[in-house]
Amino acid sequence: MDLLISRRSFLIGCSAAASPLITRIGFAAAPGENRLVVIVLRGAMDGLDVLRPVGDPAYASLRPTLAEGEGGAPLDGFFALHPAAAPLLPLWQTGELGFAHAVATPYRRRSHFTGQDFLENGGGAADGALTPGRDGWLNRAIGLIPGAGPRAGVTVGRERMLILEGAADTAHWMPVADPRLSAQGRLLLDELHGADPLFAPVWTGAQALATETAAGPNPKGDLAATDIGTHVAARLVADARIATFSLGGWDMHQGQARLMADRLAALAQTVLALRAGLGAHWGTTLVLAMTEFGRTARENGSGGTDHGTGGAMLMAGGALRGGRVLGRWPGLAEADLLNRRDLMPTADVRAHAAQALAGMFGLARGDLERVVFPGLDMGGAEPVLR
């Protein structure tokens, strides 16, 4: 799996240095027990395929091949969940899974790179211009959380992510696919085997072999879906309270049926691994899986979809008031589509994230609308937490 899509050649005039206003010393790493995970789904996830509006009369004709097959698991009579996400159904039933549909950032063009940066930056300019700080909204949020130390926020993956870059000091944790022991672990085993006359000579040979293997190229390199979930959960069980990572592979211009089944299964596994790894902490955890934009309402001629606008956000966690799909459904009739092609966004996806930050970390509406998400009107957005 692509842990991170390698994408940026910029960054953006900020460093990970601590803000002069925040001293590391004296701050607890972990303010409270609430935990927020933001998964950036790179490549523009097709919300209409993940959360299928099977109750909309236009849906089937817009998606002649993608709507085929099992059609998904009915959720609320109007929406059905893509079959590959079925492992998440128990969470829906317990109210630990929910969605916001017909959402988008204010960005109205359709470039992946700009769209992803815009999503992570959290600004409000329709042309994709970043905020003056050119930093990430999660980082700005951390700056507003009292007592958030330098390990409260963590990016997990090979690259840092803009969403957590900025003035507040945050951690970057890079899990390695190489499963070998640390130097310390090897040392401990050297001692134990060295003291055992039967094993000592064999151990020396085994270590030589292990070194040879480790020096060779790693054919896979990247982590499995469950790995990343487990690793992130481990950070959150320790001292992190806000974690972010990305899952790539959502740009499905052709052969979407196969690709979506694969990616969605990986996303589901990731969420379940988070839940498993968090254990009791799952109850105070919220997971938001967001993407840069949606895809065209109509499937294209090659069994895929092209870049669109309105899409879906997945939410999960014991802290979530789930089992429902948030948002106002705009309809899929041609006249209801944006530019007669995209699902019309009826809400700013940032409003749901703002609600989450307010509920989890007590951020004030004024700060959220001015600092974290400039230009946002939280207006009618419903609370997402229990």
Added chain:
Amino acid sequence: MASSLIEDIRFGYGPRGGTAPLPGGYDADRLMAQLAPPDPDDARWHRPTLAERLALQRQARDDAAARRAGQAVAATAGPELKRITAEDPLTWIPRAATATRGFRERLANLWANRLTVAFGPAAMAHLVQPFRDEAIRPHVAGRFPDMLAASVFHPAMLVYLDQVRSVGPHSVLGQRRGQGLNENLARELLELHSMGTGYDQRDVTETARLLAGLTAGPDGTAFDPDRAEPGDKRILGVTYGEGEDEIRRLVADIAMRSQTADSVARMLAGHFLSDNPPADLVQAMAAEYLRGEGALPPLYRLLLTHPAARAAELAKVRSPHEYIVATLRALDMTGQEAGVGAIPKVGLRVAEAMARLGQPIHRPRQPDGWPDTAGGWLSAPMLAARLDWAVELARRTPPVDDPGALAERMLGDLAGGPETAQAVRGAEQRWEGVAVLFAAPAFMRR
């Protein structure tokens, strides 16, 4: 007082991490009690019987014939057979990992290895598991002569050691086709399965003459008079005639030879205690074997009550099967976990791991089965593969709260235990502590 851990480690598959230590000290009676039937794990791990498999194979043949005749047939037997063969080998580890009677399970696998049959030729696919379940397990706490007879008369052994190809040269079939004896089963019956010494080539050939006619077909074991070699056979100074009953008499006779008694005693003591087991114990067990007409439980009792049985030093090296099972038991796993935590959807791939550690499931290369000495399992690549398994398992399973405490639970005060627990506590992170435990020499011993 010797530690009760010894019951699990030396005579079982290792403690399960989530269970309390057995109360009191080492207790031979507690181990002996495991032998009382029924084994509750039998029902849980029941596999299709040989009779059921033969019926499915008949059905599959009928389906194929009907299809050739142009009939539309819903062929379910073929896929069912495939499913069964895919599952069979994958029960080996979970059954031991979840065994509630570890000593009994160890014995079943030890005897199945003594009377080895193996996957390989397609004809073996449906024979290995029924052999283990029907020829070995019923006799583990019974009499060895009965087990040996069940083995010789089981289609698995008849196919594996080529008895099905053996034809008496003076039999009806031998005369008509010019076919002859195949000595494979006759030889291993004397060499590997029973006496090991004390016979010569003449005895082997005569045994092959007597066995001719014993074969396996679509309905299982059969005696085909057209293949039977006529006339008397002189084996180890005893004269045998023709037919199934005479074969049974021979098996009963060689099972009670003193060489067989010695061989069985040495195998048991060598497997559980040491590559060089105490001579006094081997002698006592051999004598008991002859006195008790091959009854096994009295031998087990001698073994379990010998002073070497309670020694704190762990002299034997776990086989790959015993090792992987012990790691799973430590973590309260079954080996069948898939898609939980960081374990991939395809599961732990225990079969592949077993192959890397040197013991592909039920595929020993030769009829003498898997090695039962340290030298057979300790090579650099095999040890490197154990380290890989230790690291992989420790990283994929949910973190253990206190790996040091787990190490103490696993090894206690047995030799190497305190040092291992201390090293585990010195690891940088929890998973690594668990990996150090599993890769430690003390954990690879039993």
